[in-house]
Amino acid sequence: MIKRTLAACVAAATLSTAAQAADVEVLHYWTSGGEAKSVAYLKEKLTEAGVGWKDFAVAGGGGENAMTVLKSRAVSGNPPTAAQIKGPSIQEWGELGFLSDIDSVAKANNWDALLPGVVSDVMKHDGKYVAAPVNVHRVNWLWANPEIFQKAGATIPTTWDDFLVQAKKIQDAGYIALAHGGQAWQDATVFEAVVLGVGGPEYYQKAFVELDADALNSATTEEVFRVFGEIRGLIDENSPGRDWNVATSMVINGEAAMQIMGDWAKGEFTVAGKTPGVDYACVAAPGTSGSFTFNVDSFAFFAQSDADAQKAQQEMAKQILGQDFQKVFNLNKGSIPARLGMARDEFDSCAHASMDAFVSSAQTGGLVPSFAHGMAVPEAVSGAIYDTATNFFNSDQSAAEGKAQLIASIQAAM
Ligand code: GAL
Numbered sequence: 001m002i003k004r005t006l007a008a009c010v011a012a013a014t015l016s017t018a019a020q021a022a023d024v025e026v027l028h029y030w031t032s033g034g035e036a037k038s039v040a041y042l043k044e045k046l047t048e049a050g051v052g053w054k055d056f057a058v059a060g061g062g063g064e065n066a067m068t069v070l071k072s073r074a075v076s077g078n079p080p081t082a083a084q085i086k087g088p089s090i091q092e093w094g095e096l097g098f099l100s101d102i103d104s105v106a107k108a109n110n111w112d113a114l115l116p117g118v119v120s121d122v123m124k125h126d127g128k129y130v131a132a133p134v135n136v137h138r139v140n141w142l143w144a145n146p147e148i149f150q151k152a153g154a155t156i157p158t159t160w161d162d163f164l165v166q167a168k169k170i171q172d173a174g175y176i177a178l179a180h181g182g183q184a185w186q187d188a189t190v191f192e193a194v195v196l197g198v199g200g201p202e203y204y205q206k207a208f209v210e211l212d213a214d215a216l217n218s219a220t221t222e223e224v225f226r227v228f229g230e231i232r233g234l235i236d237e238n239s240p241g242r243d244w245n246v247a248t249s250m251v252i253n254g255e256a257a258m259q260i261m262g263d264w265a266k267g268e269f270t271v272a273g274k275t276p277g278v279d280y281a282c283v284a285a286p287g288t289s290g291s292f293t294f295n296v297d298s299f300a301f302f303a304q305s306d307a308d309a310q311k312a313q314q315e316m317a318k319q320i321l322g323q324d325f326q327k328v329f330n331l332n333k334g335s336i337p338a339r340l341g342m343a344r345d346e347f348d349s350c351a352h353a354s355m356d357a358f359v360s361s362a363q364t365g366g367l368v369p370s371f372a373h374g375m376a377v378p379e380a381v382s383g384a385i386y387d388t389a390t391n392f393f394n395s396d397q398s399a400a401e402g403k404a405q406l407i408a409s410i411q412a413a414m
Pocket residue numbers: 029030035060061062063137244264295296297373
C-alpha cells in the first residue's frame with residue numbers, strides 16, 4: 001500500500017516537473033470580454049501542445065500598466081517567458097539584450113513568406129525574429145448605433161466637419177454623441193483619428209512618424225487641434241477614467257451613438273451577440289476611408305537559460321503563426337490575421353473591409369503606423385504626444401496653444 005502510494009507520488013511529482021518545465025508565463029493586458037476570449041484560445045492551443053500556461057494579466061487598456069509591471073519584473077531579473085510587446089518597443093527591448101530569438105521556428109515555418117513586410121520587419125531584431133505577431137488591428141474606425149442615428153435624423157459622417165454637425169443632431173435628440181473613456185491613451189486614439197482625417201496620410205506620416213518640424217509647425221496641425229477641441233463638447237460628463245470597453249457597451253446598449261476606437265471594439269460587439277450591418281455599423285473614422293492606421297499585437301520572447309523553457313517558447317511561437325490560431329483568435333479579437341493567404345469566409349463584413357483597406361492602403365500610401373498604439377515612434381515620444389493630447393482635451397487650451405505644446409513636448413522627448 002505504502003509502496004503504491006509512494007509510486008503514485010513519484011509519478012505525480014514527475015508529471016508536475018514535466019508540466020512545469022514546459023510552462024510559459026505570459027504577460028498580456030487582454031481582460032475585456034472579447035480580449036479574454038481571444039487569449040483563452042492561445043492558452044487552449046498551448047495546452048493541446050503540452051505547454052502549460054501561467055497567466056500574467058495586467059488590466060489596463062492600451063497596455064501602459066502592463067508595460068510598467070514588465071519593466072519592474074525585467075529589471076529585477078525575473079522577466080516572464082513572453083510578453084505582449086509591439087512596434088519599436090521590440091527593438092528597445094532587443095537593444096537592452098532581454099530578448100531571445102525564435103529564428104529557427106520562423107525559418108522552419110517560412111515566416112518571411114507568410115507575413116507582410118510591414119509586419120515581419122517589426123518582429124526582428126538584428127535580422128532575427130524575436131517576436132511573433134498575432135494580428136493586425138485597424139485603429140481608424142467609427143462604431144455606430146444605427147437606431148440612434150435613425151431616431152435623431154442623422155447620417156453617419158464621412159468627414160470631421162460633418163461629424164460635428166451629425167453629433168449635434170444626436171445630442172439634440174437626447175443621446176450621448178460620442179462614447180468616450182477619459183484615459184490618456186483613449187484621448188490619443190481619438191486625436192490620432194483626427195490627425196489622419198484632417199491632415200491625410202502624407203501629413204500624418206511626416207508629422208507623427210518622421211516628426212518633421214515643418215509638418216508639425218503647420219496650419220494643418222492647428223486645424224487638427226481645432227477639430228479635436230470641438231469634440232470636448234460631444235462626450236458625457238462621466239467619461240473621466242472610463243474603460244474603453246465600457247464606452248463600447250454604451251454604443252451597444254443604445255446610450256451613445258458612436259465610438260472612435262480600434263477594432264478590438266468589435267470583439268465586444270461580437271461577445272454581445274451583435275451583427276455588423278444589422279445591429280451596428282463599422283465605418284472608417286471621418287475622412288480616413290482610404291487609410292489604415294495599423295496596430296500589430298505581438299508576443300516578444302524573453303531570454304531563458306532553461307532548455308525546456310526555450311522549447312516551450314518555440315512551441316508558443318509556432319502555434320501563434322498556425323492557421324487555426326490566426327483564424328479563431330482574430331474572429332474573437334476583432335482584428336484580421338497577420339498571416340497572409342488565410343481564408344476570408346468565416347470573417348464578417350468589418351473584417352473584410354479591414355482586409356481590403358490593408359491591401360489597398362499599402363498601394364496608395366495610406367497605410368500608416370498607429371502612434372497612439374505604440375507602432376510609430378519610441379515610447380518617450382508617444383508619451384509626449386499622449387500628454388499633449390490629454391492635457392488639451394481636458395482643458396480649454398486654444399488650437400494654437402495645443403500646437404505649441406505638441407511641438408515643445410515632442411522636442412523635449414527626442
Ligand atoms: C491596444 C492593443 C489591443 C487592445 C487595446 C485595448 O493597444 O493593441 O490589442 O488590447 O489596446 O487594450
